[in-house]
Amino acid sequence: MLEIKNLNVTVEEKQILKNLNLKIGKGEVHAIMGPNGSGKSTIAHTLAGKPNYNVESGEVNLNGKDLLSKDPYERSLNGLFLAFQYPIELPGVTNASYLKQIVNAHRKSRKETPIDAGEFLKILKEKSKLLDIPMDMHSRFVNTGFSGGEKKKNEVLQMDLLDPSLIIMDETDSGLDVDALKTTADAINKLKNDERSFIIITHYLRLLEYIEPDYVHVFQNGSVIETGDKTLASRIDQEGYS
Amino acid sequence: MNKVSKDNFTQEKYKYGFVTEIESEKIPKGLNEDVIRLISKKKNEPDWMLDWRLSAFKRLENMSVPKWAKAEIDEIDFQDLYYYSSPKDFKEKPKSLDEVDPKLLETYEKLGIPLKEQKVLAGVAVDAVFDSVSVATTFKEKLNEIGVIFCPISEAIQKHPELVKKYIGSVIPVTDHFYATLNSAVFSDGSFVYIPKGVKCPMELSTYFRINASETGQFERTLIIADEGSYVSYLEGCTAPMRDENQLHAANVELVALDDAEIKYSTVQNWYPGDENGKGGIYNFVTKRGLCKGKNSKISWTQIETGSAITWKYPSCILRGDNSTGEFYSVAITNNYQQADTGTKMIHLGKNTKSRIISKGISAGKSSNTYRGLVSFHKKAKNAKNFTQCDSLLVGSECKANTIPLTENSSNSSSIEHEATTSKISDEQLFYCMQRGLDAEEAQSLIVNGFCKEVLQKLPMEFAVEAQKLVSISLEGSVG
Numbered sequence: 116m117l118e119i120k121n122l123n124v125t126v127e128e129k130q131i132l133k134n135l136n137l138k139i140g141k142g143e144v145h146a147i148m149g150p151n152g153s154g155k156s157t158i159a160h161t162l163a164g165k166p167n168y169n170v171e172s173g174e175v176n177l178n179g180k181d182l183l184s185k186d187p188y189e190r191s192l193n194g195l196f197l198a199f200q201y202p203i204e205l206p207g208v209t210n211a212s213y214l215k216q217i218v219n220a221h222r223k224s225r226k227e228t229p230i231d232a233g234e235f236l237k238i239l240k241e242k243s244k245l246l247d248i249p250m251d252m253h254s255r256f257v258n259t260g261f262s263g264g265e266k267k268k269n270e271v272l273q274m275d276l277l278d279p280s281l282i283i284m285d286e287t288d289s290g291l292d293v294d295a296l297k298t299t300a301d302a303i304n305k306l307k308n309d310e311r312s313f314i315i316i317t318h319y320l321r322l323l324e325y326i327e328p329d330y331v332h333v334f335q336n337g338s339v340i341e342t343g344d345k346t347l348a349s350r351i352d353q354e355g356y357s
Numbered sequence: 358m359n360k361v362s363k364d365n366f367t368q369e370k371y372k373y374g375f376v377t378e379i380e381s382e383k384i385p386k387g388l389n390e391d392v393i394r395l396i397s398k399k400k401n402e403p404d405w406m407l408d409w410r411l412s413a414f415k416r417l418e419n420m421s422v423p424k425w426a427k428a429e430i431d432e433i434d435f436q437d438l439y440y441y442s443s444p445k446d447f448k449e450k451p452k453s454l455d456e457v458d459p460k461l462l463e464t465y466e467k468l469g470i471p472l473k474e475q476k477v478l479a480g481v482a483v484d485a486v487f488d489s490v491s492v493a494t495t496f497k498e499k500l501n502e503i504g505v506i507f508c509p510i511s512e513a514i515q516k517h518p519e520l521v522k523k524y525i526g527s528v529i530p531v532t533d534h535f536y537a538t539l540n541s542a543v544f545s546d547g548s549f550v551y552i553p554k555g556v557k558c559p560m561e562l563s564t565y566f567r568i569n570a571s572e573t574g575q576f577e578r579t580l581i582i583a584d585e586g587s588y589v590s591y592l593e594g595c596t597a598p599m600r601d602e603n604q605l606h607a608a609n610v611e612l613v614a615l616d617d618a619e620i621k622y623s624t625v626q627n628w629y630p631g632d633e634n635g636k637g638g639i640y641n642f643v644t645k646r647g648l649c650k651g652k653n654s655k656i657s658w659t660q661i662e663t664g665s666a667i668t669w670k671y672p673s674c675i676l677r678g679d680n681s682t683g684e685f686y687s688v689a690i691t692n693n694y695q696q697a698d699t700g701t702k703m704i705h706l707g708k709n710t711k712s713r714i715i716s717k718g719i720s721a722g723k724s725s726n727t728y729r730g731l732v733s734f735h736k737k738a739k740n741a742k743n744f745t746q747c748d749s750l751l752v753g754s755e756c757k758a759n760t761i762p763l764t765e766n767s768s769n770s771s772s773i774e775h776e777a778t779t780s781k782i783s784d785e786q787l788f789y790c791m792q793r794g795l796d797a798e799e800a801q802s803l804i805v806n807g808f809c810k811e812v813l814q815k816l817p818m819e820f821a822v823e824a825q826k827l828v829s830i831s832l833e834g835s836v837g
Binding site: 205224 | 785786788790792793794795796797799800803804806807808809810811
């Protein structure tokens with residue numbers, strides 16, 4: 116479903132991704148591990164279309180369609196979801212109205228009518244419960260003054276609401292305590308299905324103990340240096356990257 | 358990074374820019390005593406009103422236009438303007454809507470202000486002012502039953518001279534400054550509201566100002582009096598056709614709140630702002646002032662300023678009554694080459710008076726947006742308090758935002774709190790929203806509406822949604 120071919124990316128004239136190749140099939144979970152500064156997050160940002168991440172050469176196909184020519188919002192509407200490492204605050208915008216608006220943007224692109232307020236509330240209650248999110252969080256402003264855990268849960272909630280086919284998680288485990296990590300991982304596991312693929316970017320083994328990857332890629336200096344199964348993650352956890 | 362076509366926007370951006378093809382009757386161009394006599398005659402005014410106008414005109418001859426605003430204003434030739442324009446054959450205001458020219462009704466329909474009572478917004482009474490005359494007022498009889506007077510000021514001058522005489526010019530002196538004095542000499546129409554003792558006005562009162570004729574100034578005059586223990590919420594809206602010339606709108610609005618009375622005055626100002634190169638648009642030079650005359654009275658201004666080439670207005674409160682309260686909530690948006698210099702004055706004279714100022718300035722394009730405010734505590738204003746918050750949001754890097762808050766304090770038991778922020782819509786915020794499926798315009802509009810939410814919430818509910826849309830439309834074409 117996702118195919119990255121010979122991808123070269125520069126940020127502020129510095130080459131970060133070097134000839135990256137990666138193939139992800141439907142329903143697969145891929146973990147990308149690597150030391151700080153290895154370019155892990157750059158993969159996530161490039162795939163999502165963040166400005167200033169310049170693709171010098173290479174190709175990316177998502178579900179058979181060229182991804183790189185699309186605007187960020189079109190990528191989202193086409194099923195790509197990036198869970199941010201540091202979710203952004205939107206002061207003055209209540210979480211509930213924001214969530215409803217992004218849900219409606221996706222419905223509109225599928226030529227569906229906007230969701231009815233009562234129906235939305237019902238879905239929101241259901242999905243918030245799964246993540247242990249109190250409903251009063253939705254009357255606060257998006258991510259504004261949220262704790263690290265609340266921010267990450269809010270990302271997973273959006274993931275659940277938007278029904279993406281490719282989920283990229285950029286260090287979703289950072290900033291979560293043990294309980295929050297377990298709740299979040301449980302919610303993510305419920306999102307797994309045969310159609311949906313995951314890229315999990317992480318430093319640590321701990322998230323991968325809850326969400327079992329099919330493949331683990333070790334990333335260094337802008338490209339994959341080793342690929343294996345979940346045992347590779349444990350080995351790295353014990354031995355480090357070198 | 359976004360493919361939003363700017364051409365699409367300039368087409369639909371100002372949807373009120375049409376001209377109504379209706380023959381108008383103008384009195385000759387120019388500003389002189391004859392013109393003033395003619396306006397007064399057209400309005401069938403009593404002598405005292407004409408004398409009042411003439412005395413203002415005498416003062417005007419020795420005054421010059423104020424220059425202190427942070428705006429570049431082309432010199433206005435006051436002799437080259439029409440001061441009065443009305444639809445032809447408009448001798449007397451129609452008694453019922455059936456007599457109103459269908460073209461006028463159609464104009465207001467197109468503006469989203471249907472005047473036929475079966476179609477109007479429930480709970481909102483409308484006075485429709487077209488160029489220099491009021492063409493229709495809805496729900497008048499219903500309001501009459503509870504003693505509320507809501508009519509064009511030209512009608513009030515004839516039917517309620519004692520009230521007009523007592524209060525006109527009592528808040529904005531005839532000699533206040535050039536534009537206020539000019540208005541006093543040549544004012545044409547506007548609304549008059551009187552709420553009797555103890556009455557809570559059951560509906561929103563609103564005036565819709567429309568400039569249609571070319572080369573014509575509009576000189577609105579509005580007077581609202583809330584008698585003891587009464588309450589009224591009033592809203593004004595404004596639009597004008599798209600023209601290459603600059604047109605002048607110089608209004609005077611006076612509010613008087615007696616003991617325990619409350620006036621809530623909201624404005625949605627959407628005069629034609631000029632095109633994307635800064636050609637044309639309205640010069641909106643407005644004097645708005647409220648007097649909290651009685652104890653425990655309250656005046657609250659809410660304004661959404663999105664239109665005009667130049668906006669220059671400072672809705673103010675004179676807090677004379679003990680324990681009186683003044684509020685100013687403002688969103689001023691400038692795009693392209695628009696210039697706004699707006700803010701408020703809170704003059705604390707009485708004991709325990711309180712004021713609150715929340716100003717949100719949003720600048721985009723090459724525009725300039727200035728908050729100018731004065732908070733003044735007289736020495737008798739014991740325990741007076743003010744809270745001021747001025748936030749500026751910049752969209753793009755070519756616009757300007759200024760904050761000029763002044764304070765004068767002669768009372769040693771008073772307190773002033775001031776907060777100010779300037780921020781930019783960050784690329785990170787835009788990217789975050791876009792990653793979730795919103796296009797660049799939607800993302801920006803979400804963030805901007807969040808920024809001014811505190812003020813938008815103060816609008817009467819019927820207009821809050823419209824205002825939100827207006828905020829988004831005003832900034833269209835400014836991202837990317």
